[in-house]
Amino acid sequence: MRYIAYIALFLLAACAPPLIVHVDDLPDNTPLNEPVYITGNFNHWQPGDPMYQINRDSEGGGYVEIPRGIGHLEFKFTRGSWSSEEVDSCGNVIPNRYFNDLSVQNIHVEIDQWIDMPEVFCDGLELLIYVPPKTPFPAEVYVTGDFNDWDPSRSQFRAQFVREGLxxxxLPASYAGSAFKITRGTFTAVEVGSDGRDIENRFLTSNREQTVTVDLWKDICLQEHPYRYIVLTHIPNNTPESSQLYFASNTNGWNPSDEFSKFRLMPNGDYIIQIQNSPSDIEFKVTRGFGWQTVEVGPNGGEISNRRLKFGVQDTVRIEVDNWKDLSN
Structure with a gap:
């Protein structure tokens, strides 16, 4: 008799209409081109099962049908993987949703936030960001760091404008200890120190409120200091009088005799060249042209490492050449 009862229950479930789960509201930042799924004990918790994709509507919601016969229902919503599962209004992972009223045909739910795109954090970290006076307005200011794979412009990490300069x-309290920096959407527009040079990573503390002050923006420095000057204050005494000196670098394809990268002799005997500033490090060496046999070398004639000019607001950099490769013996 028990076996017959089980069969009867199975047939009843098979003939019963499906359970319709209505998603009345999706988070506002849910990408329009990304599918949303329901997952649970009815599909072995597969987070991106195409059979259980939400039929989205134009009003910010949607619905999905789940067949009967499961018994009690446990489920959650994702955007295709567990790295994009739903969380509560404070950004916390939620327990499994639970439903066991088999007489109901429709249930209604709302999704507060996504774990990878949170917008609100309760009892989290408040970061106050003071920006320099020359910050373009309106500006989009972002926090980037370990917690978002150093993406400089991910929308959920865009700071809110409070007032001019602030x-x-x-951020979630769990981010405490993470490295971060402030950008305006790209690493060309990342914060730099008062000397225009890249700064060390900042770190979030566990304090409820943390304040950071941005000294300068790299792209603004680049606009205000478009050129830099390299001055050769000393060259070897055995340098031929008629020598031309060249700037060979990663900015000109390491051309050892580039006519557009030639030092100019000054009245005081120094040599000078104007180069375009770059947000990236400039590596270079000095040559006398005619190939790499005339490149600068160390005091004992040994090869030297590439010189490195880091981005900054220092207009003039002075260097000395110890020896030439072809004249070092």
Missing amino acids: YRIE
């Missing part, structure tokens, strides 16, 4: 953002 932005704020809420």
